Amino acid sequence: MIKVFLNEDEIPKKWYNLAADLPTPMLPPLGPDGKPVSPDMLAPVFPMNLIEQEVSQERWIDIPEGILELLYRWRPSPLQRAVNLEKALGTPARIYFKNESLSPAGSHKPNTAVAQAWYNKEFGIKKLVTETGAGQWGSALSFACALLGLECKVYMVRISFDQKPFRKVMMETWGAKCIPSPSPETKAGRDVLEKNPDTPGSLGIAISEAIEEAVTDETGKTRYSLGSVLNHVMLHQTIIGLEAKKQLQKFGEKKVDVVIGCAGGGSNFAGLSFPFMADKINGEKIEIIPVEPASCPTLTKAPFVYDHGDIARMTPLLPMYSLGHSFVPSPIHAGGLRYHGMSPLVSQAVVEGLATPLAINQLECYSAAMLFAKTEGIIVAPETSHAVAAAIRKAREAKEEGKARVIIFNLSGHGLMDLYGYDAYMQGKLKDYEMSKDEVHDSLAEIKGYPKAEMRKTGKW
């Protein structure tokens, strides 16, 4: 047996909320005045049902039937054993991967996209606005809005918009509007364009434009949607790990030793790993590894601080590991991992010692992805290659130690829309960009005066 499906009736009916089980409670987001943000303050941006989920302390949250019906379109996703990879490595480890690349948008992102679109529709919202960098999230939200009949608008960072024309076509095929950011359609966009008409754009500017469009819409029927970082996004992704646990049982595995996911904003890592963290909190010995690029070492080299989620400082201050909100990572090919911050829930898990982060350079990641393609036949996304590389490292360790470890990683997306990275790698055009301590230090200068998230440990919050 190399693959386990679940039938529709075996799909998890509740999401798992790690916030309920964390040894110390989460810190609140802070407003411009340094005071905790109240749910009401977020109401122009998100619908109240999602805001409630964002602050929920319930351990289990029912997945509404309407969302299950959307998830059934591609879920449960299969759990597969990488038998050929094991053989190639000569490892006694058993390597499993959860294949999230089979969604119609090609990644794990639709898990939260359909949930967010559904809650917005329930709340009477007619239109969702978002930003996208590499294009995975914009595609996923466009897909979800198509299924639910919502309008969708995506501000796509101009340089990606120009370099990846097919991402835009994908979104348009699903009926969304995708425009390059900065655009003349918002004040934020016009301001930037006036000063710098040829700017390549940035995720920060795109976020500003999307939020501005949502909060200024006079009908009150437009909201903003975010594809990572926030608590409710992590929550929606936990279906990945909950399914995987059932599937591991069907494989006859009683214990998992290593759980791996790549981490940019944190959502696919959280999705697979949080249900296993619950076991870890209850005393099981599991190594849980978020993997990030060495060129954007948020969890491995940056401090746990309060920082904005975007360069334009439109978001509240969030308690998280951060390289500083205006940090611009090197142009590596895993666009989805080029983010200065990290989900507060994932950050908190690292602070608690529940997860032990790892940074890997892109050449090792592509080499791992090539080996995976040649042995298992699947071409993974550049982001996912980080998880593959970590799984291979752990399988080699298991070989050295002669231990039959059970390793599971999240195959968060396929790479068919991002083959230029593979091409560059095979042509020897890629190089590594490892961020030095000094560079990290410089990048943090801008947030020097910000409140330290560590203060929570002193009981001041």
Place this chain on the structure above:
Amino acid sequence: MIKVFLNEDEIPKKWYNLAADLPTPMLPPLGPDGKPVSPDMLAPVFPMNLIEQEVSQERWIDIPEGILELLYRWRPSPLQRAVNLEKALGTPARIYFKNESLSPAGSHKPNTAVAQAWYNKEFGIKKLVTETGAGQWGSALSFACALLGLECKVYMVRISFDQKPFRKVMMETWGAKCIPSPSPETKAGRDVLEKNPDTPGSLGIAISEAIEEAVTDETGKTRYSLGSVLNHVMLHQTIIGLEAKKQLQKFGEKKVDVVIGCAGGGSNFAGLSFPFMADKINGEKIEIIPVEPASCPTLTKAPFVYDHGDIARMTPLLPMYSLGHSFVPSPIHAGGLRYHGMSPLVSQAVVEGLATPLAINQLECYSAAMLFAKTEGIIVAPETSHAVAAAIRKAREAKEEGKARVIIFNLSGHGLMDLYGYDAYMQGKLKDYEMSKDEVHDSLAEIKGYPKAEMRKTGKW
């Protein structure tokens, strides 16, 4: 319930061979002397175990365990009900689609690619050579060879090679060598390049180069592989329909009214429909529809004749519907359907009245694909859009007649590598090219003196 998986133990263990059940036996392929080709004559091109399969009259052929293990990587594929599409059409019909787009290469092609690679390996072959037009087949064979550790070389029609650089990257990621055809590596290629250095190439030239490389290899360890048309290819694809029948039962469907697949060389259509044809031969009333582009109306406007499978006339004469082996179809976006001939088994099924072909123009197909993307969330390949368009036509008919028909079609591939076609459609740049009777007449001139396949009905064969 909108989707039915099968578990590994429910996968069909035998392929279904329609040749065993056809009311009249198949005509043999003919050699240059007009006499039937013997298996020995094909031995330099294909391994003997596949040649035996090509001429087999057994109804059921065991799928070797080694091939099942390869198929388990993505099979069984899900059968899904298009509930949102039904709702949008307001039809009483129940529309099902078999989702073959979830293979790592993105289409149904790997079903035969892994089987062919496995049989070649069993026979001691070390290297497979093939040609590819749009790139789907070259990708699938590269994928299969990676899994089995075979060398793979793909001659890709130069114009596609230049226009679709990412297909080549896909093949290279799987370790295959992909070069533009015509190339200086074969005599056939050099001859063409000498006369016309700037030729865009053609499938015919690419086939000639691939066969030449296979038959001239001095080690005797190289063979040629074809992704459609031949009997053993159709056979390997029947796993699609055999799975679908089990899944329809789980949906509670006792009877199917309409079975649909797009048809270029015929393999995905055959794969879904042949197991249903067996029921039709046994008296069940089923409408079975191969759908082709109006610009390449092989089954709907061409005669059933003996013709070569390639422009260079390297292949034997095959009994099939054909527009003439040097016919060059209009540049529509469904590259996989631009073929002058048709699988002899599919052709024979049409002659027998087991299948009733339909030709549809590409604008209707893209319009159908857009509706499908917006309702069901899946962006299908341009080829597959023909099946979607036919399913929608039949669902509308069912509405007019007020009948709750059961319609199933083959979702043969996703369109994520072919989004330029969607872009052109949305920008209003596409047009229809319907082939007139006169054009068909002219295109057939070259095969005027060829033996007519209809002669079989006179008992002369």
